[in-house]
Amino acid sequence: MSVFEQIDRILLIAAVVLVLIAGLLLLGRIWRGPSMLDRAISLDVIAALIIAGLGAKSALALDSFYFPIMLVLAFLGFTGSVGIARFIAVRDRPAVTSPTPPQPPAPAAGSGETKEGPR
Amino acid sequence: MNAWLQILDTAGAVLVLLGAAICLLGVIGMLRLPDVLSRSHAATKPQTLGMILVLAGVALRLRTGMDLATLVLIGFFQMLTGPVASHLVARSAYRTGQVDHDELLFDELDEQLTDEKYPPPARRSDSKG
Numbered sequence: 001m002s003v004f005e006q007i008d009r010i011l012l013i014a015a016v017v018l019v020l021i022a023g024l025l026l027l028g029r030i031w032r033g034p035s036m037l038d039r040a041i042s043l044d045v046i047a048a049l050i051i052a053g054l055g056a057k058s059a060l061a062l063d064s065f066y067f068p069i070m071l072v073l074a075f076l077g078f079t080g081s082v083g084i085a086r087f088i089a090v091r092d093r094p095a096v097t098s099p100t101p102p103q104p105p106a107p108a109a110g111s112g113e114t115k116e117g118p119r
Numbered sequence: 120m121n122a123w124l125q126i127l128d129t130a131g132a133v134l135v136l137l138g139a140a141i142c143l144l145g146v147i148g149m150l151r152l153p154d155v156l157s158r159s160h161a162a163t164k165p166q167t168l169g170m171i172l173v174l175a176g177v178a179l180r181l182r183t184g185m186d187l188a189t190l191v192l193i194g195f196f197q198m199l200t201g202p203v204a205s206h207l208v209a210r211s212a213y214r215t216g217q218v219d220h221d222e223l224l225f226d227e228l229d230e231q232l233t234d235e236k237y238p239p240p241a242r243r244s245d246s247k248g
Binding site: 004005007008011012014015016018019021022023025026028029035037038040041042044045048049051052055056058059062064067068070071074075077078081082084085086 | 158204205
């Protein structure tokens, strides 16, 4: 009986250590992410890792004290990356590695001579 | 009876450890993959599979009705809000030119978004008045 509880404790502490290592590595990705979109994806994964770490801690301590925090993170964790992708990444264009240049914007109202505009 | 509860506890601990290992694997993929879209592919593994495994392990260890309902709600909202953020990030990556067009086998958005012969119809009708 006590042997199995010891095995559970070792497995759960190993799980918490794995989640912590993953979070530290992900901080490196946020530090040197080439564009803001990489940082937005990393923010999503950080929220998922916080939920996983709190879950592992709850399984270790056998209490449900942090469940509302996990619920709020699952509910609102995506708003930061949606805001970045919607408002910041359009202005922030890094050095693009693709050979094709960025596409020109849509033509204005005055340059519609060669094209058939909708009447 | 007590032996079955002990088996449930150990199975829950094993599931939590599996979920944590999948989280670490997804983060390693995010560190090593070269592109925004491929990093987004690697980022979905901790968000869905790793977190579902961790929540299942916690649910096997805490066997109360209220805790089970809260864990199901956490998983539901995470799977509901994950595709929204991922879709917006991929769309913004495509529109700001961070997608390598030569690496793609099929590019079904190309004619609709980036061809000059087909500008977005809503903007043209707005500018024409």
